[in-house]
Amino acid sequence: MxxxxxxxxxxxxxxxxxxxxxxxxxxxxxxxxxxxxxxxFSSKMASASANLLSRWLGNSSVKTGGNIALGVREYLGNFSKKVGGITWETWGTKNFQMQFLETINNPSNKIHFNLDGVGNVWKAVSDGAKGFGKSQYVTSWELYQIYSNPNVLNRTIFYQGGKVIPNPF
Known part of the structure; x- marks a missing residue:
C-alpha cells in the first residue's frame, strides 16, 4: 500500500x-x-472485483476449484477431512476477508458448511450482517456472505451432526 x-x-x-x-x-x-x-453488488461484479483486488494484492485463494470446508474452528479439522475440503488455514493466510470472498465466489468451488457450534442460524446471519470484524464471530460473517449471495448459496452443502441437512434458509 x-x-x-x-x-x-x-x-x-x-x-x-x-x-x-x-x-x-x-x-x-x-x-x-x-x-x-x-x-x-451482483455476484458477478463481486467475484470480478475480488479476483482483481486479490491479484493486485498478491493474495492466494482456491482458484482452481475444489471442496471448501467452513464452520466453527473447533469442529473444522475432522469435518474438513470428512468432506475432503480445504480450510482457511490453507488459503486465508494473508488477507482473510478478500481471500474468503474470492474463494466462495469462484463458481468452481463447492462449499461445505458445518453448522455444528453455530447455534441459531438466523441469529448468526444477523450477527454476520454487522460486517467483518464487527460481528461477534467470523463464522457468522462467513454464513452471512453465503446467505446473501444466491450463486454461492446454491453451491453450498450444509451439515449438522455429521450429516447433510437441507438448506437452513
Missing part, C-alpha cells in the same frame, strides 16, 4: 465523485470493496 489515491468509501456511500477528489489510501479501497459485497 503506497498511499496512492483510489476510489474508497465513496463507492459504498454512493457519493458523487468530482474530478480531483482525494478518496483515501489503498487500504480504504479494500474496506469499501468488502462493504460493497454486503450491499447488494
Amino acid at each position: 503506497d498511499g496512492t489515491p483510489v476510489a474508497g468509501k465513496a463507492w459504498s456511500s454512493g457519493q458523487r465523485l468530482e474530478q480531483g477528489d482525494y478518496l483515501g489510501a489503498a487500504g480504504d479501497f479494500s474496506t469499501a470493496l468488502a462493504e460493497g459485497f454486503t450491499m447488494g
